[in-house]
Amino acid sequence: MSRQLHRCFASTGTLFLWALLLVTTTGTYLSFRSFVDTSSSRYFPASWGGLHWERQIRASASPRRPPGSPEGAGLSVLLTGAAGFIGAHCSLALRKRGDGVVGIDNFNSYYDPSLKKARRALLGSHGVFVVEGDINDGRLLTKLFDVVPFTHVLHLAAQAGVRYAMENPASYVHSNIAGLVSLLEACKDADPQPAIVWASSSSVYGLNDRVPFSESHRTDQPASLYAATKKAGEEITHTYNHIYGLSVTGLRFFTVYGPWGRPDMAYFSFTRDILQGKPITVYRGRDHVDLARDFTYVDDIVRGCLASLDTAGRSTGTGGKKRGPAPYRIFNLGNTSPVTVPTLVAILERYLRVNAKKHVVEMPGNGDVPFTHANISLAREQLGYKPTTSLEMGLKKFVRWYLSYYGYNRGTHEFNNHYL
Numbered sequence: 360m361s362r363q364l365h366r367c368f369a370s371t372g373t374l375f376l377w378a379l380l381l382v383t384t385t386g387t388y389l390s391f392r393s394f395v396d397t398s399s400s401r402y403f404p405a406s407w408g409g410l411h412w413e414r415q416i417r418a419s420a421s422p423r424r425p426p427g428s429p430e431g432a433g434l435s436v437l438l439t440g441a442a443g444f445i446g447a448h449c450s451l452a453l454r455k456r457g458d459g460v461v462g463i464d465n466f467n468s469y470y471d472p473s474l475k476k477a478r479r480a481l482l483g484s485h486g487v488f489v490v491e492g493d494i495n496d497g498r499l500l501t502k503l504f505d506v507v508p509f510t511h512v513l514h515l516a517a518q519a520g521v522r523y524a525m526e527n528p529a530s531y532v533h534s535n536i537a538g539l540v541s542l543l544e545a546c547k548d549a550d551p552q553p554a555i556v557w558a559s560s561s562s563v564y565g566l567n568d569r570v571p572f573s574e575s576h577r578t579d580q581p582a583s584l585y586a587a588t589k590k591a592g593e594e595i596t597h598t599y600n601h602i603y604g605l606s607v608t609g610l611r612f613f614t615v616y617g618p619w620g621r622p623d624m625a626y627f628s629f630t631r632d633i634l635q636g637k638p639i640t641v642y643r644g645r646d647h648v649d650l651a652r653d654f655t656y657v658d659d660i661v662r663g664c665l666a667s668l669d670t671a672g673r674s675t676g677t678g679g680k681k682r683g684p685a686p687y688r689i690f691n692l693g694n695t696s697p698v699t700v701p702t703l704v705a706i707l708e709r710y711l712r713v714n715a716k717k718h719v720v721e722m723p724g725n726g727d728v729p730f731t732h733a734n735i736s737l738a739r740e741q742l743g744y745k746p747t748t749s750l751e752m753g754l755k756k757f758v759r760w761y762l763s764y765y766g767y768n769r770g771t772h773e774f775n776n777h778y779l
């Protein structure tokens with residue numbers, strides 16, 4: 360009896376040891392997979408795919424320019440960051456002139472996603488379909504290129520904002536580095552390869568103090584992680600141009616503003632706070648020098664983006680192999696007339712008919728630069744780029760949009776959201 364009991368315990372013990380080994384091995388395997396396999400579908404839930412979805416993609420991507428139209432055959436553009444501020448404007452402009460556009464956006468919550476959804480609704484009403492997905496999702500990108508032979512990619516998806524980089528640095532690496540590489544991989548594998556136009560930033564000029572900023576100036580002294588990721592993007596796109604023959608145009612935007620803008624930007628948050636009777640913080644540089652920005656109205660930027668798409672030469676590679684040199688271009692898209700932040704506030708006060716409660720403080724060392732000023736000769740010469748909207752006029756349009764979108768009851772200072 361005692362021998363039987365002993366044998367029974369011995370076999371239960373062995374069984375237990377085997378079970379333990381199995382559980383540990385499975386656990387180790389799973390954690391290893393989650394460490395190395397960030398592109399697996401577990402991270403990007405498949406809210407896409409299926410026949411109906413493919414039909415929507417094809418319809419949205421089809422150009423609608425009448426045959427023989429003076430602008431030639433329409434483009435078929437994959438537009439990343441389509442639910443973003445500049446992305447939504449560019450999508451609409453392309454659609455309006457008869458090009459095909461498919462958007463992709465991950466609707467992240469860096470700022471109120473309901474504003475992104477409202478922009479998507481606006482695009483939807485003009486026949487532009489926006490896929491909810493992340494540019495790091497290689498399977499989704501491959502699928503999109505399988506369904507549509509896009510002629511161009513307008514890549515505007517990014518983690519924007521200079522100061523937020525100190526709070527959430529990983530989001531900049533995720534979207535501006537890893538996401539960019541994921542997109543370029545899909546583009547270089549696509550057949551035909553699309554031409555790529557993408558958003559860099561004036562922030563790459565960093566600590567450069569020669570003005571106005573010209574494309575030939577040094578850009579190796581970024582003042583923020585955001586700027587560093589945009590500069591890295593310029594180097595990364597150069598590599599893909601060099602190895603795979605992708606046609607690349609990088610656009611250095613200078614402080615873009617306008618209707619449907621970004622709530623994290625000063626002109627937008629000043630408007631909100633002034634209307635709500637809250638104090639606004641106005642930063643000042645060293646020695647009491649006012650900060651200045653080369654504010655550029657969104658319609659001018661859109662024209663620069665479309666001109667870049669129209670003039671982008673072809674990519675030369677096929678099957679991931681370069682067949683010849685392809686264009687690599689970089690342009691400043693600014694307004695060439697910097698305006699100080701106190702002047703911006705004064706214009707807003709006039710249009711809002713409310714005096715701001717200003718709290719003037721010295722600029723903290725958070726990555727902001729004291730001024731930006733664009734030299735746009737190159738873009739003028741090669742793209743025919745010519746900004747036409749003054750800050751006065753642009754802010755007037757912004758304020759009109761702001762009041763109609765959020766609603767404003769002067770008596771109670773209450774806001775009503777009229778999302779589309």
Ligand SMILES: NC(=O)c1ccc[n+]([C@@H]2O[C@H](COP(=O)([O-])OP(=O)(O)OC[C@H]3O[C@@H](n4cnc5c(N)ncnc54)[C@H](O)[C@@H]3O)[C@@H](O)[C@H]2O)c1
Nearest residue numbers: 440443444445464465467493494516517534558612614615
């Ligand atoms: N607005 C400016 O003043 C300015 C100045 C210089 C450069 N830029 C650049 O222009 C581009 C557009 O800027 P914006 O002002 O419209 O910003 P935005 O934040 O409104 O638009 C970016 C969009 O990209 C999406 N996105 C971010 N990461 C993504 C990811 N991994 N996958 C899919 N979608 C993702 C966001 O949800 C957002 O809708 C950005 O690349 C930005 O860095 C903007």
